[in-house]
Amino acid sequence: xxxxxxxxxxxxxxxPAEDVIGPWLDQEGADDYRDRLRTAxxxxxxxxxxxxxxxxxxxxxxxxxSDVLLLHPELPCRLRLFTALGMTPFEDxxxxxxxxxxxxxxxQAADPQxxxxxLAVRHPGLMLGELLFxxxxxxxxxxxxxxxxxxxxxxxxxxTFRRADxxxxxxxxxxxxxxxWRTDFRLDYRTSGGDHLNVAENGSVDGRPDLGHYQxxxxxxxxxxxxxxxELLRHRCLLRAPQAATExxxxxxxxxxxxxxxxxxxxxxx
Numbered sequence: 463x464x465x466x467x468x469x470x471x472x473x474x475x476x477x478p479a480e481d482v483i484g485p486w487l488d489q490e491g492a493d494d495y496r497d498r499l500r501t502a503x504x505x506x507x508x509x510x511x512x513x514x515x516x517x518x519x520x521x522x523x524x525x526x527x528s529d530v531l532l533l534h535p536e537l538p539c540r541l542r543l544f545t546a547l548g549m550t551p552f553e554d555x556x557x558x559x560x561x562x563x564x565x566x567x568x569x570q571a572a573d574p575q576x577x578x579x580x581l582a583v584r585h586p587g588l589m590l591g592e593l594l595f596x597x598x599x600x601x602x603x604x605x606x607x608x609x610x611x612x613x614x615x616x617x618x619x620x621x622t623f624r625r626a627d628x629x630x631x632x633x634x635x636x637x638x639x640x641x642x643w644r645t646d647f648r649l650d651y652r653t654s655g656g657d658h659l660n661v662a663e664n665g666s667v668d669g670r671p672d673l674g675h676y677q678x679x680x681x682x683x684x685x686x687x688x689x690x691x692x693e694l695l696r697h698r699c700l701l702r703a704p705q706a707a708t709e710x711x712x713x714x715x716x717x718x719x720x721x722x723x724x725x726x727x728x729x730x731x732x
Contacts (some may be wrong), residue, residue: 463495465523466643472530479531480539487546496548503548503591505651505658521595521647522634528596529624532585544588549595551586558602560696561594561650561657562587564619567601568611576605594650606702614701618717621648621660621698633723659695659727682716685709695725 463486471482501508501517508514524547531540541551554562558578566584580600587598602609618629634642649661685706686694694700710716 463489463491465520465527469523469527469530472527472534478539479534479536480542483539483543487543499547499590502593502649505592505653505661509649509661515646518646518649519644522645523643525596525647526623528588529622532599533624533626537585541586544595549588549590551588553583553586553598555580555583555600558600561652561659562597563600563602564597565602565609565614565697565699565701566599568609568615569601569603570611571603571605574605574607576603576608578602578604578608589652592651592653594652609701610703613703614697614699617699617701619699620694620720620722629717631718631720660723660725662724662726680719680721682710682713682719683721691722691725692727694720694722695727 468482468486471486472479475482498517499521501514502521509518524544528540528544531537531543534540545551552562556579558580563580569581579602581603582601584599584601588595602614604614616628618631619625620631622630623632623634624630632645634645637645649658651658651661683691686704687706690700690704704710713719
């Protein structure tokens with residue numbers, strides 16, 4: 463079993479997605495596949511060896527399967543697939559939590575200081591034990607000081623392959639037909655000891671206080687404030703126009719040049 467084959471079969475079919483998912487789940491080796499996925503369910507440095515690298519790429523391919531199923535009208539088949547693989551769906555609506563919630567729609571509150579409030583869950587999220595596999599898509603209401611209409615719901619989503627009405631970026635984009643499938647899945651864990659975001663391959667969550675004391679930080683990335691870089695890492699996008707919007711306007715397409723994939727929060731900050 464492999465998720466790339468499932469993804470390609472879903473793209474090729476003109477029929478119901480269930481006609482592809484059912485036979486894929488019924489393949490020989492399904493129990494071993496579930497056991498393999500379970501290896502990733504706890505934050506215990508499993509990703510450091512060769513088998514771990516292969517599992518990171520398999521999780522990435524499953525993420526693309528999830529993305530394509532979010533475009534499909536048969537959303538229940540998405541839950542059938544991933545619950546069969548050992549994942550747990552969640553639709554927690556309150557309070558808003560960037561670890562769990564991806565902003566899909568924004569209703570702008572009249573009070574600019576109104577905090578982010580979840581109005582509805584558009585699609586459930588998925589957890590694999592302690593590992594976040596997919597955030598729940600939510601409609602929110604918020605004041606512009608916290609989330610702006612046209613930014614929080616339209617700024618490119620990073621670590622994301624595809625969405626219906628939104629630009630996305632992940633490390634597979636612009637790579638060849640085979641190379642793109644060697645992309646690693648982003649690892650975010652919610653443990654009893656706290657959250658661990660974008661865990662590095664060596665297991666480190668070390669970072670710099672402003673997520674930016676890297677010598678190779680691009681000029682556009684330097685124009686984002688430390689708080690904006692934190693926001694982008696936590697939410698996988700910006701929620702408000704950056705403070706340096708005027709300067710950034712002089713670099714058309716600057717969003718495409720951001721490279722947050724190696725950003726980390728300082729240990730203990732999530």
